[in-house]
Amino acid sequence: MTDPAEHRARLEARNAAMRENVAGLLADLNRRTSELADAQTRAAAVTGAATSPDGLVRAVVNPAGVLTELTLAPTAFTRSTPEKLARLVVATAQAAAGSAREQVEGLLAPLQGGTDLSSLVEGAPSFADLLRPPTPPPAPPTPGRGPRHAADPDDDDGFGSVFGGQR
Template sequence: MTSPQDLVAQGAFLLEKAKRRREALHAAERQSVTETGEASSPDGLVRARVDAGGMLTSLFLAPGVHRLDPRELAALITSVTQQAAAGPRAAVRRTYTQLHNEGLVKQMPPLLPEPPAPPPARSRRPEPREEETDRPIMRDEAW
Protein backbone atom coordinates (compact mmCIF):
# COMPACT_ATOMS: atom_id res chain seq x y z
CA MET A 1 0.00 0.00 0.00
CA THR A 2 1.17 3.48 -0.82
CA SER A 3 1.70 5.81 2.10
CA PRO A 4 0.14 9.29 2.20
CA GLN A 5 3.63 10.83 1.97
CA ASP A 6 4.29 8.87 -1.26
CA LEU A 7 1.01 10.06 -2.72
CA VAL A 8 1.84 13.66 -1.83
CA ALA A 9 5.29 13.28 -3.40
CA GLN A 10 3.83 11.75 -6.57
CA GLY A 11 1.25 14.53 -6.78
CA ALA A 12 3.92 17.20 -6.35
CA PHE A 13 6.07 15.52 -9.02
CA LEU A 14 3.18 15.36 -11.50
CA LEU A 15 2.20 18.94 -10.79
CA GLU A 16 5.79 20.13 -11.35
CA LYS A 17 6.00 18.09 -14.56
CA ALA A 18 2.78 19.65 -15.85
CA LYS A 19 4.07 23.12 -14.96
CA ARG A 20 7.36 22.51 -16.83
CA ARG A 21 5.43 21.19 -19.83
CA ARG A 22 3.16 24.24 -19.89
CA GLU A 23 6.13 26.64 -19.57
CA ALA A 24 8.02 24.84 -22.35
CA LEU A 25 5.00 25.01 -24.65
CA HIS A 26 4.49 28.71 -23.97
CA ALA A 27 8.17 29.40 -24.63
CA ALA A 28 8.03 27.39 -27.88
CA GLU A 29 4.92 29.30 -28.99
CA ARG A 30 6.54 32.68 -28.19
CA GLN A 31 9.71 31.71 -30.05
CA SER A 32 7.83 30.28 -33.01
CA VAL A 33 5.74 33.38 -33.70
CA THR A 34 8.85 35.57 -33.80
CA GLU A 35 10.58 33.54 -36.51
CA THR A 36 11.03 35.31 -39.83
CA GLY A 37 12.78 34.42 -43.05
CA GLU A 38 14.39 36.26 -45.89
CA ALA A 39 15.75 35.14 -49.24
CA SER A 40 17.06 36.72 -52.43
CA SER A 41 17.35 35.55 -55.98
CA PRO A 42 20.93 34.78 -57.06
CA ASP A 43 21.01 37.90 -59.24
CA GLY A 44 19.55 40.09 -56.47
CA LEU A 45 16.57 41.18 -58.55
CA VAL A 46 14.02 39.80 -56.06
CA ARG A 47 14.14 39.77 -52.26
CA ALA A 48 11.33 38.49 -50.03
CA ARG A 49 10.70 38.52 -46.29
CA VAL A 50 8.11 36.29 -44.59
CA ASP A 51 6.69 35.91 -41.08
CA ALA A 52 6.59 32.75 -38.98
CA GLY A 53 3.59 31.42 -40.91
CA GLY A 54 5.31 31.90 -44.26
CA MET A 55 3.18 34.91 -45.20
CA LEU A 56 4.91 37.47 -47.36
CA THR A 57 5.59 40.65 -45.37
CA SER A 58 7.99 42.43 -47.69
CA LEU A 59 8.91 42.16 -51.36
CA PHE A 60 11.72 44.07 -53.05
CA LEU A 61 12.01 44.17 -56.82
CA ALA A 62 15.19 45.68 -58.25
CA PRO A 63 14.93 48.02 -61.23
CA GLY A 64 16.18 45.29 -63.59
CA VAL A 65 13.08 43.11 -63.19
CA HIS A 66 11.32 44.93 -66.02
CA ARG A 67 13.54 43.01 -68.46
CA LEU A 68 12.14 39.68 -67.27
CA ASP A 69 9.20 37.98 -68.91
CA PRO A 70 6.19 38.30 -66.56
CA ARG A 71 5.98 34.49 -66.20
CA GLU A 72 9.68 34.30 -65.30
CA LEU A 73 9.24 37.10 -62.77
CA ALA A 74 6.23 35.39 -61.20
CA ALA A 75 8.14 32.10 -60.94
CA LEU A 76 11.15 33.91 -59.45
CA ILE A 77 9.01 35.69 -56.83
CA THR A 78 7.32 32.41 -55.92
CA SER A 79 10.63 30.59 -55.64
CA VAL A 80 12.28 33.28 -53.50
CA THR A 81 9.23 33.48 -51.22
CA GLN A 82 9.26 29.71 -50.74
CA GLN A 83 12.99 29.81 -49.94
CA ALA A 84 12.35 32.53 -47.37
CA ALA A 85 9.55 30.50 -45.77
CA ALA A 86 11.74 27.41 -45.45
CA GLY A 87 13.86 29.01 -42.70
CA PRO A 88 11.13 29.81 -40.17
CA ARG A 89 9.32 26.57 -40.97
CA ALA A 90 12.48 24.57 -40.21
CA ALA A 91 13.12 26.53 -37.00
CA VAL A 92 9.59 25.92 -35.72
CA ARG A 93 9.84 22.25 -36.66
CA ARG A 94 13.17 21.94 -34.77
CA THR A 95 11.64 23.56 -31.69
CA TYR A 96 8.64 21.23 -31.60
CA THR A 97 10.68 18.17 -32.55
CA GLN A 98 12.91 18.81 -29.53
CA LEU A 99 9.84 19.11 -27.28
CA HIS A 100 8.41 15.94 -28.80
CA ASN A 101 11.69 14.06 -28.28
CA GLU A 102 11.74 15.17 -24.64
CA GLY A 103 8.20 13.88 -24.20
CA LEU A 104 6.77 17.34 -23.52
CA VAL A 105 4.38 17.22 -26.49
CA LYS A 106 2.72 14.13 -27.87
CA GLN A 107 2.35 15.40 -31.42
CA MET A 108 3.46 18.22 -33.65
CA PRO A 109 1.19 21.26 -34.03
CA PRO A 110 -1.51 20.45 -36.60
CA LEU A 111 -0.81 23.40 -38.91
CA LEU A 112 2.95 22.95 -39.02
CA PRO A 113 3.79 22.11 -42.63
CA GLU A 114 5.72 18.97 -43.35
CA PRO A 115 9.28 19.38 -44.60
CA PRO A 116 9.36 19.78 -48.37
CA ALA A 117 9.41 16.45 -50.15
CA PRO A 118 11.84 15.94 -52.98
CA PRO A 119 10.19 16.32 -56.37
CA PRO A 120 9.00 13.05 -57.87
CA ALA A 121 11.32 11.43 -60.35
CA ARG A 122 10.28 12.22 -63.87
CA SER A 123 9.85 9.28 -66.11
CA ARG A 124 11.18 9.80 -69.57
CA ARG A 125 9.96 8.31 -72.77
CA PRO A 126 12.46 5.78 -74.09
CA GLU A 127 14.51 6.86 -77.07
CA PRO A 128 13.21 5.47 -80.38
CA ARG A 129 14.97 2.43 -81.71
CA GLU A 130 16.53 2.45 -85.14
CA GLU A 131 13.92 0.12 -86.63
CA GLU A 132 11.09 2.44 -85.56
CA THR A 133 9.28 4.49 -88.10
CA ASP A 134 7.72 7.89 -87.66
CA ARG A 135 4.23 6.47 -87.36
CA PRO A 136 2.73 5.66 -83.95
CA ILE A 137 3.16 2.10 -82.74
CA MET A 138 1.46 0.70 -79.66
CA ARG A 139 3.76 -1.18 -77.33
CA ASP A 140 3.43 -2.91 -74.01
CA GLU A 141 6.29 -0.83 -72.51
CA ALA A 142 6.23 1.78 -69.80
CA TRP A 143 7.10 5.30 -70.82
Protein backbone atom coordinates in the same frame (compact mmCIF):
# COMPACT_ATOMS: atom_id res chain seq x y z
CA MET B 1 -4.55 -12.42 8.35
CA THR B 2 -2.78 -9.09 8.49
CA ASP B 3 -2.71 -6.71 11.35
CA PRO B 4 -4.97 -3.64 10.73
CA ALA B 5 -2.22 -1.27 11.83
CA GLU B 6 0.26 -2.91 9.46
CA HIS B 7 -2.25 -2.76 6.60
CA ARG B 8 -2.91 0.90 7.32
CA ALA B 9 0.84 1.68 7.39
CA ARG B 10 1.29 0.03 3.95
CA LEU B 11 -1.64 2.00 2.52
CA GLU B 12 -0.24 5.25 3.92
CA ALA B 13 3.20 4.49 2.46
CA ARG B 14 1.66 3.70 -0.93
CA ASN B 15 -0.43 6.87 -0.74
CA ALA B 16 2.64 8.96 0.13
CA ALA B 17 4.56 7.45 -2.82
CA MET B 18 1.67 8.22 -5.18
CA ARG B 19 1.44 11.79 -3.88
CA GLU B 20 5.15 12.25 -4.45
CA ASN B 21 4.80 10.85 -7.98
CA VAL B 22 1.84 13.16 -8.76
CA ALA B 23 3.73 16.15 -7.31
CA GLY B 24 6.66 15.37 -9.62
CA LEU B 25 4.35 15.03 -12.61
CA LEU B 26 2.69 18.36 -11.80
CA ALA B 27 6.06 20.07 -11.45
CA ASP B 28 7.10 18.63 -14.83
CA LEU B 29 3.80 19.77 -16.37
CA ASN B 30 4.24 23.31 -15.00
CA ARG B 31 7.82 23.47 -16.29
CA ARG B 32 6.83 22.19 -19.74
CA THR B 33 3.85 24.56 -19.92
CA SER B 34 6.16 27.49 -19.19
CA GLU B 35 8.69 26.28 -21.79
CA LEU B 36 5.89 25.86 -24.33
CA ALA B 37 4.61 29.41 -23.75
CA ASP B 38 8.15 30.76 -24.16
CA ALA B 39 8.73 28.75 -27.34
CA GLN B 40 5.40 29.88 -28.79
CA THR B 41 6.30 33.52 -28.12
CA ARG B 42 9.67 33.08 -29.83
CA ALA B 43 8.07 31.16 -32.72
CA ALA B 44 5.55 33.96 -33.28
CA ALA B 45 8.46 36.35 -33.90
CA VAL B 46 10.13 34.15 -36.53
CA THR B 47 10.54 35.44 -40.06
CA GLY B 48 11.88 33.56 -43.02
CA ALA B 49 13.76 35.35 -45.77
CA ALA B 50 15.17 34.26 -49.10
CA THR B 51 16.80 35.93 -52.06
CA SER B 52 16.71 34.50 -55.57
CA PRO B 53 20.03 33.19 -56.93
CA ASP B 54 20.24 36.08 -59.40
CA GLY B 55 19.41 38.66 -56.72
CA LEU B 56 16.34 39.97 -58.53
CA VAL B 57 13.82 38.93 -55.85
CA ARG B 58 13.84 38.99 -52.05
CA ALA B 59 10.92 37.58 -50.04
CA VAL B 60 10.16 37.71 -46.31
CA VAL B 61 7.43 35.60 -44.67
CA ASN B 62 5.90 35.30 -41.20
CA PRO B 63 6.01 32.06 -39.12
CA ALA B 64 3.04 30.62 -41.02
CA GLY B 65 4.80 31.20 -44.35
CA VAL B 66 2.61 34.13 -45.39
CA LEU B 67 4.42 36.66 -47.55
CA THR B 68 4.94 39.93 -45.65
CA GLU B 69 7.54 41.63 -47.82
CA LEU B 70 8.56 41.36 -51.46
CA THR B 71 11.41 43.33 -52.98
CA LEU B 72 12.28 43.37 -56.67
CA ALA B 73 15.62 44.67 -57.88
CA PRO B 74 15.37 47.85 -59.99
CA THR B 75 16.63 45.86 -62.98
CA ALA B 76 14.17 42.96 -62.51
CA PHE B 77 11.92 43.97 -65.39
CA THR B 78 14.76 44.60 -67.81
CA ARG B 79 16.72 41.44 -66.96
CA SER B 80 13.78 39.01 -66.95
CA THR B 81 10.47 38.29 -68.61
CA PRO B 82 7.22 38.61 -66.65
CA GLU B 83 6.71 34.83 -66.74
CA LYS B 84 10.22 34.06 -65.46
CA LEU B 85 9.96 36.79 -62.85
CA ALA B 86 6.62 35.39 -61.62
CA ARG B 87 8.14 31.89 -61.25
CA LEU B 88 11.14 33.42 -59.47
CA VAL B 89 8.85 35.27 -57.01
CA VAL B 90 6.96 32.04 -56.22
CA ALA B 91 10.15 29.99 -55.78
CA THR B 92 11.76 32.66 -53.58
CA ALA B 93 8.64 33.00 -51.41
CA GLN B 94 8.52 29.21 -51.01
CA ALA B 95 12.18 29.15 -49.98
CA ALA B 96 11.48 31.84 -47.38
CA ALA B 97 8.51 29.82 -46.08
CA GLY B 98 10.76 26.76 -45.80
CA SER B 99 13.26 28.79 -43.80
CA ALA B 100 10.55 30.00 -41.41
CA ARG B 101 9.19 26.45 -40.99
CA GLU B 102 12.67 25.11 -40.16
CA GLN B 103 13.21 27.85 -37.56
CA VAL B 104 9.86 27.15 -35.88
CA GLU B 105 10.50 23.40 -35.87
CA GLY B 106 13.94 24.05 -34.35
CA LEU B 107 12.39 26.11 -31.54
CA LEU B 108 9.77 23.47 -30.77
CA ALA B 109 11.89 20.32 -31.19
CA PRO B 110 13.44 20.39 -27.68
CA LEU B 111 9.95 20.28 -26.16
CA GLN B 112 9.03 16.98 -27.84
CA GLY B 113 10.51 14.67 -25.15
CA GLY B 114 9.33 13.85 -21.65
CA THR B 115 6.07 12.60 -20.22
CA ASP B 116 3.05 13.54 -22.27
CA LEU B 117 -0.07 14.68 -20.44
CA SER B 118 -2.32 12.61 -22.73
CA SER B 119 -0.60 9.42 -21.55
CA LEU B 120 -1.40 10.29 -17.94
CA VAL B 121 -4.91 11.72 -18.18
CA GLU B 122 -7.45 10.30 -20.60
CA GLY B 123 -8.80 12.97 -22.93
CA ALA B 124 -6.09 15.51 -22.07
CA PRO B 125 -4.39 17.31 -24.97
CA SER B 126 -1.05 16.00 -26.14
CA PHE B 127 1.98 18.29 -26.06
CA ALA B 128 2.82 16.95 -29.51
CA ASP B 129 -0.43 18.44 -30.84
CA LEU B 130 0.37 21.79 -29.27
CA LEU B 131 3.89 21.83 -30.71
CA ARG B 132 3.03 21.27 -34.35
CA PRO B 133 4.14 24.30 -36.32
CA PRO B 134 1.52 25.85 -38.53
CA THR B 135 1.56 24.44 -42.02
CA PRO B 136 1.58 26.97 -44.77
CA PRO B 137 -1.28 26.80 -47.23
CA PRO B 138 -0.50 24.98 -50.48
CA ALA B 139 0.92 27.12 -53.25
CA PRO B 140 -1.70 28.29 -55.71
CA PRO B 141 -1.45 26.66 -59.14
CA THR B 142 0.65 28.55 -61.62
CA PRO B 143 -1.73 30.27 -63.97
CA GLY B 144 -1.32 29.08 -67.53
CA ARG B 145 -2.34 30.69 -70.70
CA GLY B 146 -5.73 29.81 -72.01
CA PRO B 147 -6.22 28.64 -75.57
CA ARG B 148 -5.54 31.29 -78.16
CA HIS B 149 -8.25 31.86 -80.71
CA ALA B 150 -7.45 32.58 -84.30
CA ALA B 151 -8.13 36.19 -85.21
CA ASP B 152 -11.12 36.85 -87.42
CA PRO B 153 -9.75 38.03 -90.78
CA ASP B 154 -12.33 40.85 -90.80
CA ASP B 155 -11.38 41.86 -87.29
CA ASP B 156 -8.25 43.94 -87.62
CA ASP B 157 -9.07 46.42 -84.87
CA GLY B 158 -10.19 44.03 -82.12
CA PHE B 159 -13.62 45.66 -81.83
CA GLY B 160 -15.44 43.53 -84.36
CA SER B 161 -18.11 42.37 -81.94
CA VAL B 162 -18.76 45.91 -80.68
CA PHE B 163 -19.18 47.39 -84.15
CA GLY B 164 -20.77 44.33 -85.74
CA GLY B 165 -17.56 43.45 -87.56
CA GLN B 166 -17.96 46.33 -90.03
CA ARG B 167 -17.07 49.99 -89.97
